Amino acid sequence: MRVLITEPLSEPGLQVLREAADVDVRTGLSPEELMSAIGAYDALVVRSATQVTASLLEAGCRLRVVGRAGTGVDNIDVDAATRRGIVVVNAPAGNSNAVAEHTIALMLALARRIYPAVSSFKAGRWEKRTLQGFEIKDKTLGLVGLGRIGMLVASKSRGLEMRVIAHDPYVSPERAASSGVELASLEEVLSAADFVSVHTPLSPATRGMIGARELALLKPTAYLLNCARGGIVDEEALREALERGVLAGAALDVFEQEPATDNPLIGLPNVIATPHLGASTAEAQEHVALDVARSVVDVLAGRIPEGPVNLPYVPPKAVEFLQPYIDLATRLGSFFVQWRGGLLGRLELVYEGEICEYDTRVLTSAFLAGLLAPVSAGPVNLVNASQYADERGLVVSEARLGRGTRYGSLITARFAGTSEPMDISGALIQGEPHLVGLDGQRLDCVVQGCMLVDLHHDRPGIVGRMGQILGQADINIGFVQMSRVTRGGASIMILGLDECVPADLMPRFLEVPNVQRVRMVTLPPYNGHEDDAA
Template sequence: MRPRVLISDQLSAAAAQIFSMRGVDVDFQPTLGKHPEKLAAAIGGYDGLAIRSATKVTAEILGAAKRLKVIGRAGIGVDNVDVPAATARGVIVMNTPFGNSVTTAEHAIALMFALAREIPAADASTQAGKWEKNRFMGVEISGKTLGVIGCGNIGTNVATRALGLKMRVIVYDPFLSGERAATLGVEKVELDELLARADFVTLHTPLTAQTRNILSRENLAKTKKGVRVINCARGGLVDEEALRKALDDGHVAGAALDVFATEPATENPLFGRPNVVCTPHLGASTTEAQEMVALQVAEQMSDYLTRGAVTNAVNFPSISAEEAPRLRPYVELAEKLGLLVGQIASAGVDKISLVYEGGVAELKTKAITASALSGLLKPILQDVNPVCAAAIAKDRGVVVEEITREAEGDYESLMRLRAVTSQGEIGVAGTVFHDGKPRIVRVGDIAVEAEFTPSMIVVSNEDRPGFIGRFAGLLGDAKINIATFALGRDSPGGSAMAIVAVDGDVPEEALAAIRRLNGVKRAAALRF
């Protein structure tokens, strides 16, 4: 069955063609996103949802999306998607962070010029039949200091263009290294210094709890008198009431805004002022950018739905189409080892340790770890998958530890999973053989090799003569057919382990009888 994707916003028609060419059925309803109740009624039949900014993907919408696996946002911002709710439901959220970088950067530069030379007001005056040459006294860009708040893809593009305009560029970005700043030719500074020195301040940071109102009343007061502010990033980064007052007071000489706290912005405290330039969220609105982000989101979503590749996800590690086939058997191994431990454990898990040895250590272990957590939690929570597993584990206070190292034993790749519970530790290990099938190779301290099958019994017992006969006889009496029987022990007469693949489910009374056998320490029926 081919996956189905709904496009609920205005995307280039080329996106629909990409989906179809990649083996995905697509339903193009570009106005549906404006009607939440209609979207909620329709979303249950789709595996993917492709959107721009008009569609608001709320927790309510996600609650109706029973099949949904991926949301693709054609653009960089995902503030119109409830990402925590999507993660909790195991839905991958992708964006296209590079598709409109140049376009948005160019718009920021254009607004800076418009602000510096009062172009919109001068245009309106001239077209009204006036000739107010002396009224519009602008300022030069060259030689001025531009303060860039946020130096990601768009901020970097703005900075490099500003340098070409012979501006001095200072940058505030906690994640920008000194080496990267030197390579770009910009000066990295703290926020207070940027505010005090910049003639123009331009914002290029996402809207988060830390960046909301980053240009607050207090921070605007720290700016250089006569500063000009440009925001092409996100509404909410600037306290609009505080900016209005700073404009009225003359402390801020002008502002150019493409984004607003409330959109569509049909009214705003900054509207109607001669020293304010406003555009209706046009940062990404060029033919080239719209075509590019539409194509990118269609390609990314198609690759995920048909090949398992994860690109530009905001809530899951990226996996290329080339990596996906190599990762798949280890993802399967991780989930089954997690299921094994989750079904054996008789108490809540406090800590998980995952050790990757050899070739597997060179892969994207974050994705493998997510699958192990998913398997571990599934026996308790049922509705869990690798996308939401890490968040669920964190909410429950489970500590997750990852270790990678070179191969130390007989296996080219080995994965060890150790769970710490209030009643002790449970350790298992597994590998993937050349046939691509995952196998158990160790439980606790006992080496025992077995394939995973749909129904299994694992028994830990004392190594005593006659035990295997009594155990097998009990299974025969319960009419449980044995498919394979794997055995191991730590030493003669010590502890032993049996992993038995059986046909069909194991009745609870049969499992209880196994636990009553003399020498049995632990017995569990497993489903994979």
């Protein structure tokens, strides 16, 4: 596997990647050079400067994962990555404290007029009276966005004895109150705050959300801070408001276009500006490098990453439990479509037992990936499986039954729309993925390798006839699993084989009397069972 890194990454992160893959660090590539090179790589790691466009992702025919060493992913076309089944990971926690500290530093610099004081003193002036500041104790900080960084800023500000109010429609009042934060509408936050600090991601919904109308709500003595993403604040509206005295000043670390050396905001006397330094600490750079590197390695190894952007979020503590069930669900989906050969319009995933304590969306995605991959032209995986299902008109639902089962946890998929049973069930038995039910019948085998599956009327001699055909083709049987509902009724048989049956031999099995359907189901070997499927 090969990993391309296009922007500086701290050495600890590089070391993690080098232990798992061949790593090329090629900074300073032009868009054309990157487009030409990307087809040879399985993973791409960037910071904020590299633009990961839809056309670049299309050119990356081998790409499985794009890693963003940092939080914001507005330089990555996440929708295009999702369509192509490419996982996008970031490092949302690694630089959070650094950004929060930078926000506090800028707020204190505004209050105590640090920047003009330094400039004046270096110019040979001693202007104590004209550079008088104010204390932030008992002042009101208004936060727009109360995510990880917003919460850290709130905590640090509360330690400085500030009142903290916030607007975030996705945070519960209880969660905010537990951190000493009062929730309010955006208008209430803007009109009441002495400092307004922006901490939302950049998205179509948040682009330009602080514009002329919002700035007009600020007190003339208020200050605006943005250490989040350029584009959330309308820069032209802010410039006009600052020049007209609508607010007292601003501190900016991010800009719509970077580098922002020619941005007119920088030259205003009531603006403090830093060149996107929020995450620029030695500690933060090491943390984000390690976080994104570990997530990239996880994806390349087929594991759930800790920082998925376009996957259902799985808490780190749940990863160890769910990982083998993801493999099981994928195998069940693949088995089912190979056995049935077609898809119906409605599918229900039923989860029973301990597994219901976890978010099962990732398991549903895994089943869909296994189900759709054999019948889709493009790559299908956890990232884009739901999208492929929608495109095929497959209506998917989940049911979570907390009751216990004989297996501890059980996954069952049921298709609706036919009079006959169409279902498949699986469980982990001694840590191994087992098929335990198919079309209303009980079975038990490790779901891996080459399996000849047939539906027949329960009559004497069928096993012998099937075995005779295989023996004549010099194909050895590793195990036999049979099930029937009633004596003489419908019966399902699974033969685990040492090698798969060639296509030209398959019609011979249908010549056996009472055999109704025969399919060759092929799945990846499971560790420890490459030579023994049961």
